[in-house]
Each structure stands twice: as C-alpha cells, then as structure tokens.
Amino acid sequence: GFVDIKDAEVAGFSNFRVLHRIFWAFGQCIQAFNHCRPVLCIKGTPLCGKYQEVLLTAVALDANGYSIPVACAVVEGETKESWMWFLRNLEQAVRHPSDVCIIHDYKRELIDAIEDFLSSDQRQWRKVESRWCMEHLAEDFFAYFGDKKLVMMFKKLCQQRRLNKFVKIWKELDELTTKYTAEREGGTSGEMQQELVQHDEAGLVAQSPWNRPDSVDSEEE
Template identity: 35%
Template structure:
C-alpha cells in the first residue's frame, strides 16, 4: 500500500513523494509505465536505493522517516517504445494476478481466455496465454492458499464437516514420512481418504439398488485418483454417494474404497454393482469376503468399456453399435438375434465376447439387478437434496403419486394397452397370454413373478403396456406393479 501521496493533477511523480515500502515504489512505477505505454530499465537496485533509467527516477529509503522517498526525478516520461504494442514487459504475471483477483474470487474456474479479455479491457494490452495462466494460478493461491497449505488443511476441513452435519463418514489412512531413506519421526502423511456425506448416505436408501463406480486421475501437484460411487433415484436424478482420494487405481486402493462403501453407505443386499473390467476392481471384489458377490451384490461390467475394449482388439467401428445393442438386449430372443448377427460377421468376435460371462454385460441375463443401467456414465452430478426435496414435496402436494419420468412412461403404456387382447388367463398362477393388435405378436405376462416377454417389466419395474392390459382385463390395480422407488415420497 502507498503512504499518503501528494495530490498530483496529471498523475506525475514529484520529488519528495513518499511510499511505505520498496514494493509500493515498484508497483507505482509499473502502473505508471503500463498505463502510459512507456517503459524503463532498472539501473540500480539496492536494499536502500532504487534507480531507473531512460526515464530517470531515484527513490531512497529514509531511515528517520521510515519510508521511501523520491529524491531525483526528471519529469514527464516523453519517450515511447515501438515494441510496446501487444504486451508490456512490466505487465508481469504478479501484476496481472493482483488485477484479476476479484474475478477469480467470484469464479475460481474462470477460463484463461476470459482473463485475457479482462486484462485487455483494463490495461489495453493483450498478454500471452502462459502469462495469463501463471497469473491465474498466483491469484488462486493468494485467495485460497497454495497447494501445501490446502493439503495441510484437509484434516481440518473434514473435522469441520463432521462437526457441522450429523453422521458423516470420514476414514483416513496415513503412512510414515521419509526424507530420502531416513524416517521422519512424529510425522505421517496422507495415503488415502474415504468420505461420504450424511445426505448421500440417507438418499441412497431411497434410490434404485444400483451402484456405479469409476475413477479419474488427478493431474495437479498432488497426483492420485478420485474414486466416486453414484446411484440414481426414481426420477433419474444422479445421486453421488461416496468419494475417495487414493494413490491410484490399484487393487489395495479399490479394496479400501469398496470396503468402506459397503460398510458405511451401501448396507443393503441384492444391489447391482457396475464398473469397468479393470483387474484391480476384480481383485478387490475377490478380497471382499463375499460382500460384493452374490447374493449380496451382483457385479456387472459397463457395456461402453466392453465396446471400447472390443474396438481396441479388432478395430471394427462398424460393429460398435451392435456390441452395445447386445448388452442392452432385454430379452433372450433379442440377445440371440443380435449375437448371431455378430457371429455372422466373424466367429472371432463372438469368441472374444464369450470370454465375458453374459450375465455380467447383458440385461437379458442380469437377473434384473441392473435396472436397465449398462454404463458407468452417471457423471453429471446434478444439483440435488434441498432443491429436489422442495420440488418433490410440491408434486406430492399437487397429488402426484409417481415421479415425472415414470408418469410419462405409464401414460404412454396405458394408452398403448388398448390395442392388446387377452387370449388366456391362468388365475391360479396369475399368468396371461396377450396379443398385440394388429401385429398379432404374442407375449406371456406373469404378474406374480413380475415378468413379461417384452423384457421391460422385469428390467425397469414399471407396468408395461401388456401389464396394463392384463390389469384392465381382471380389474386389478396396476399401481401395485410399479416399484416404490418411483413414488414421489421416495424421490
């Protein structure tokens, strides 16, 4: 900060002007040259003296006054430099960082291109991308703290979270610190941390019993991986349920994450569990003592990862859609038809696919545990909890029983059921034979086992059009055959 300065109408320096520090002197000179499109070079820079040439100014530290004072000044800087057109040597990343701090504080994710535009508007110079990037990093560090400080504050943040909300879960694992080969006594460093918020844990109780897990690499100063588990509610809202920062996608790291996930968040049994085919995940499941194996959980593979592996193996992009459709086949008939189509293109393709158990990648054989989910792509963690609760309560008050998503499906299925005829009914076993008109396609519907040959009833747990027709024929309540997860009070 500057000391009290004489008021100078034309913005010029004057002999006798005082500054509180050496830094204040340099900042004032930089601001002057940047805004006037001129420059200077440092001729002498000592602990008690600062002397700039071309435009002559000498500032000296005054011991008795505890300030820096301009002792010589040759007046208005009249010379210009043609090289100062797009950028300015004194408009360095530190100067830019100070100027953009208000913007970064409001939006830490502000794009570098936006910062360049702000600097151009403020200083009338277009600075380089690299200088802008460095300036933004310095502004972020100045406002929010550096990497080391943020890292050291991590336990404090988690402790604050535990005090602020009821029943969160935080589990640290640390390891000894070494300097070279020597153990540093009384110091331990972060190895892994797992956490889940109370709202996430509670929300999962009302979601579909499906969990998707995936990891993403961290590329800043402190490397490692962020592991995330998500689920989905009955209105297709994505619900993040657990997180971990680990050293990498190793078997030990996945075991750490999955064991904590099972112990603290996914406590119910009969869940579908979707991941990629990473060997470390499979090893972690093998070590889990049955907690992620049938009948407690049913491990499925993401069809997009299978598709990606297939293309890497065969380089046959024209078969990409067929591989995905095989996975999404809801009935055995659909699966066999698409499987044979792939086999016709080459037995090497189906031989490769046969190495993967079909109950781990195809809806027709998954036992209904996937609920129609086939990927780990629930990555858009949309705003949830408070806002969604308010919206849900409003719909309940309006008399809506089911979520918006399923209500639209139910209405469509109910309309389509009018073109279906019931040809046979086994009352004792609640089994129907139905015909779609005018196509004449036949379906068997088993209400007791929640199954229909269309495949949608058992996969989505929503009354399909055939079920609507059966209920209308026997005057049954079709709402009984819609899973509770789709009800508004669950959402």
C-alpha cells in the first residue's frame, strides 16, 4: 500500500503534532486498478459531525462496471494546494499500463490544480487526460431546460461509442433544444412537450454503470 501523512507542530508543544492531511491507497486496490479501465473519477465530499475536513477519493470501474476505491485522503478543504497534493500522491501510488484519464467536476480549485498537474514536466504518468463529469454537466443541463427526457438524451449522447449514432443523437438533441429554447422565449411549450412524449423513455435511459446503485456519482442521481 501507500500512505502519506502531513502533520504540523503546535506552538509551545515541541513534542505534540496535529494531523493536517493523510493519503492512503491499499495494495489490493492499487493492483486491481491495473485490470480496470484506465479512468479515475476524483471527487471531494465534506465530512460531517465533529470532523469538518473533506474526504477526497479516486474511484475506478472494473470490466463489470463495479466501482473500486483506489485511493482516499482527508484534507483541510478543497483548495488548489490540497488537490495538487492529492494528485501528486495518487500519481506516486497508482500505476497503469495505459494512459490515464481523470474525470472530475468543474470546481475552480480542482480545475486549476489539474491544469498545473497536466502541464508539469515532472509528471510520472506517461500521459494524462482530463474530462468533466457527465453527471455534473447533466445537472446543469436539467437546470437550464428542466426536462428529464432531454437530460436522458444528453446522457445517452455522452455514453455513445459509435460515431454514427453519436452524430444522429447529437443532431436530434440539437434540434429539440433549439426548438425548446425558441418556444420558451416565445412563451409556448405545448408542442415541444408533445414531441418529447413521442420518444420512448425506456430507450433513452442510460444503461452505463454510472446509473447503477454503486456507481461513483450515484448519490447525485
């Protein structure tokens, strides 16, 4: 396994130290990641109760779509410095034979840390890509359009692996969202709603592991 602890001295007590940050990755999880997709989903979650820190996690998906907690850390907050510290430790602890992709939300502190991490010439991973989390984009998509069927089409578009189907869904979604926006600005949406009902909702529901109960962002569904 891999552990990194960062503590600090307390003024006036030379032999007394306080935990500042801790990072850990179990050996079994590190080995398991070598057999997973080369994708790590990183996220920060505030702790509750008397512990006011933040839990940072890096989660992978195996071939069956089940989530594997590759690494965790407890830090003082989601700052650029703490995220960079987490990414540096993650790079040292975890190896994968393929290039690694990091999926994340778009909090400013995290984006800044990832940009610095990707531009660093001291990186140990051979090649790293970063992508925004589909679930967070879908939340903003729903907040703007307010229609679940459009959101399901958007998720299906994000998960499509075949170019011809991707282009087909993209074109259809673009037409519907353009019409929806125009009708909403014009104060009418009945025709748009009727057209959406014609779509088979069951066929639009995403079937990827992201929508399973044990998925990385299942709590946001």
